[in-house]
Amino acid sequence: MTRRSNNLTTALSIAALLMAQPIAALAQADAPSATTAEAPQTASLTLTFDGIKTPTGALMVALYDSQAGYESGKAARQEMIVVTGESATRTLQGLAPGTYAVKLFHDVNGDGRMNANPFGMPTEPYAFSNDAKGSMGPAKWDAASFTLQAGANAQTIHID
Amino acid sequence: MDRRAFLFAASGLTAAALTPEAVYAAAANSAPDWLLATGDIEADLSPQPMTLIRGRAPEGLAGTLYRNGPAKFRRPGGNATHWFDGDGLMRSFRVQDGQARLAGRFVDTPKRRADTAAKAVITPGFGTRGLPGAHIGDNDDANAANTSVIAVGGELWALWEAGSPFVMDRESLATIGPKAFSPDLAHMPFTAHPRIEPTGRIWNLGQNGKQCIVWRIAPTGELEKAEVIELPRASYIHDFTATDRHLVIVLQPWIQDHFQLPYAASLTWRPELATQVLVLDKDDLTKRRVFELPAFFFFHLGDAWADKAGSIHFDACIDPDAGFAATGATAILTGQYTKGPPPRLVLISLGADGLATMTPSGGTGEFPRADARFAGSARRYTTHSDVRSEAKPLFQGVAVTDWQTQTTQRFDYGAHQAAEELLFTPRPGANEEFDGWLIGTTLNLKARATELHVFDARHVAHGPVASWRARAALPVGFHGAFVKAA
Numbered sequence: 001m002t003r004r005s006n007n008l009t010t011a012l013s014i015a016a017l018l019m020a021q022p023i024a025a026l027a028q029a030d031a032p033s034a035t036t037a038e039a040p041q042t043a044s045l046t047l048t049f050d051g052i053k054t055p056t057g058a059l060m061v062a063l064y065d066s067q068a069g070y071e072s073g074k075a076a077r078q079e080m081i082v083v084t085g086e087s088a089t090r091t092l093q094g095l096a097p098g099t100y101a102v103k104l105f106h107d108v109n110g111d112g113r114m115n116a117n118p119f120g121m122p123t124e125p126y127a128f129s130n131d132a133k134g135s136m137g138p139a140k141w142d143a144a145s146f147t148l149q150a151g152a153n154a155q156t157i158h159i160d
Numbered sequence: 161m162d163r164r165a166f167l168f169a170a171s172g173l174t175a176a177a178l179t180p181e182a183v184y185a186a187a188a189n190s191a192p193d194w195l196l197a198t199g200d201i202e203a204d205l206s207p208q209p210m211t212l213i214r215g216r217a218p219e220g221l222a223g224t225l226y227r228n229g230p231a232k233f234r235r236p237g238g239n240a241t242h243w244f245d246g247d248g249l250m251r252s253f254r255v256q257d258g259q260a261r262l263a264g265r266f267v268d269t270p271k272r273r274a275d276t277a278a279k280a281v282i283t284p285g286f287g288t289r290g291l292p293g294a295h296i297g298d299n300d301d302a303n304a305a306n307t308s309v310i311a312v313g314g315e316l317w318a319l320w321e322a323g324s325p326f327v328m329d330r331e332s333l334a335t336i337g338p339k340a341f342s343p344d345l346a347h348m349p350f351t352a353h354p355r356i357e358p359t360g361r362i363w364n365l366g367q368n369g370k371q372c373i374v375w376r377i378a379p380t381g382e383l384e385k386a387e388v389i390e391l392p393r394a395s396y397i398h399d400f401t402a403t404d405r406h407l408v409i410v411l412q413p414w415i416q417d418h419f420q421l422p423y424a425a426s427l428t429w430r431p432e433l434a435t436q437v438l439v440l441d442k443d444d445l446t447k448r449r450v451f452e453l454p455a456f457f458f459f460h461l462g463d464a465w466a467d468k469a470g471s472i473h474f475d476a477c478i479d480p481d482a483g484f485a486a487t488g489a490t491a492i493l494t495g496q497y498t499k500g501p502p503p504r505l506v507l508i509s510l511g512a513d514g515l516a517t518m519t520p521s522g523g524t525g526e527f528p529r530a531d532a533r534f535a536g537s538a539r540r541y542t543t544h545s546d547v548r549s550e551a552k553p554l555f556q557g558v559a560v561t562d563w564q565t566q567t568t569q570r571f572d573y574g575a576h577q578a579a580e581e582l583l584f585t586p587r588p589g590a591n592e593e594f595d596g597w598l599i600g601t602t603l604n605l606k607a608r609a610t611e612l613h614v615f616d617a618r619h620v621a622h623g624p625v626a627s628w629r630a631r632a633a634l635p636v637g638f639h640g641a642f643v644k645a646a
Contacts (some may be wrong), residue, residue: 021333034193038167062188073277107505108343109343115343115344117344117345117346117347117348118345118348118371118373119349119368119371119390121299121348122297122298123343123344123346123347126297133295133297134295134297135294135295135296135297136296158535
């Protein structure tokens with residue numbers, strides 16, 4: 001139940017989980033790497049984000065390459081994607097094949113943070129890979145993780 | 161396992177093939193008649209005429225009684241296990257030109273959508289643990305919008321106590337969605353018992369353990385101010401009260417001391433801690449006084465007022481402990497009830513000398529309501545449910561208590577009726593307190609039909625001046641609002 005619990009408020013501080021790394025890192029991660037030549041053993045991942053309701057701010061996307069990283073908030077890649085419409089896309093290059101998961105939130109007001117109400121409930125949209133849903137916290141690694149194979153991979157995530 | 165328990169247990173296993181009517185029919189020999197009060201409604205009710213069965217509508221009475229209450233508890237894959245966790249059904253009883261019409265529409269909440277899709281009550285609630293598959297991202301994903309209703313600025317707000325108001329259309333009862341008073345206050349709790357000043361300004365609370373948001377909302381529904389304060393203890397707060405100058409927050413010793421699902425299991429009855437009453441200055445929430453009273457449990461309070469000496473008075477419907485809220489309201493969904501006395505109606509006084517006292521009315525009561533034009537200032541009258549046999553969990557009568565003469569007028573609908581809340585509406589042109597009508601509903605357990613009743617507020621003991629009967633038997637609801645015809 002989401003009501004009245006300090007414990008639960010802590011559990012629901014998805015903001016903290018998503019934002020375990022400073023926003024400056026996100027901005028740096030925005031530097032394109034698309035010119036890197038694709039070696040056969042590497043993978044690319046094209047992420048498409050659909051269902052954006054408010055065309056402002058940016059999507060703050062974190063890619064994780066392990067369960068431990070996912071749960072501790074240590075991202076393998078971070079991307080900031082400026083929102084201009086109902087959908088957005090970004091291709092990540094040069095990834096090692098393996099198991100990954102994505103967390104993201106829509107920084108609607110562009111303040112660089114995942115906003116929450118005074119009791120810690122998120123007030124900006126967030127989502128996970130596989131469109132996995134959490135309950136009173138982020139989606140579990142098992143639900144959000146997916147396999148990246150050598151070559152081109154794609155995933156669509158619905159947000160808002 | 162007795163026969164009744166077996167039937168209901170069995171119905172849970174095979175309910176996919178059973179309608180609620182069939183279950184009731186099968187259980188008819190052993191289930192109590194009052195089980196109809198927590199029955200399931202399967203679909204919205206299109207507007208339909210009610211039949212006049214007694215008297216006639218008073219001249220000058222025109223408007224709509226909106227009432228909210230849980231009306232869908234059971235699903236094939238799992239039921240709500242607490243009365244407070246059914247889906248909110250908004251009812252409208254429209255009185256116009258001597259006729260009455262009924263319509264009803266479920267509040268379209270994420271909870272109702274998720275539970276409907278899962279064919280099970282998967283969403284956790286006040287006393288329902290929930291099942292795997294629930295996705296609770298914020299409070300409004302669990303919002304049952306099933307407790308009360310107020311009309312604000314042309315809208316209708318279906319209220320729960322731990323999430324946002326759900327905005328509905330007054331005419332069609334269509335759900336518009338959860339109300340965010342500002343983007344940064346989305347999904348904050350807003351209790352089902354706001355206190356409304358005669359100007360229309362709304363005060364309310366929303367709680368998270370010891371943290372409490374104090375809402376001040378303009379008559380138009382716009383946010384004037386919201387401030388988070390710290391309470392002395394994490395009591396369960398269903399209702400609070402207010403004078404013209406003060407907020408009065410009664411902190412009963414049912415206290416959240418840990419968190420587990422369902423939420424009610426997180427609360428512990430601690431009578432040794434007694435009941436505290438926190439009084440805050442509306443203009444400066446840092447100005448506070450704390451009074452102490454013996455331990456009691458309550459759901460509902462009446463509007464408060466201050467006398468010339470500065471003492472604050474308000475009525476309360478109190479129980480010796482939290483037993484009904486914790487377990488009784490689970491048991492009644494399966495027709496079980498542990499006999500016990502009904503809540504007592506008392507007047508609480510917070511003296512200017514710092515001492516608090518409690519004066520029994522001598523009677524019982526629940527769902528106290530008053531003349532809204534006098535909210536926050538001195539008043540005499542409280543209307544409330546009354547007359548309850550120890551053998552049933554529901555009241556069968558209504559009353560008006562006069563705090564000035566310390567007397568109560570009662571009307572007993574009869575043992576075949578489940579009485580619901582009465583609301584006062586003034587006679588056109590009348591200015592005196594309680595010069596007007598009381599309007600409210602019952603569930604007639606024998607006729608298996610919901611009824612609408614109007615009383616002369618000064619003569620409730622004479623019985624209804626008009627009664628209408630619907631074709632439908634709606635489960636007993638909680639709270640309502642009467643909106644006069646424009």
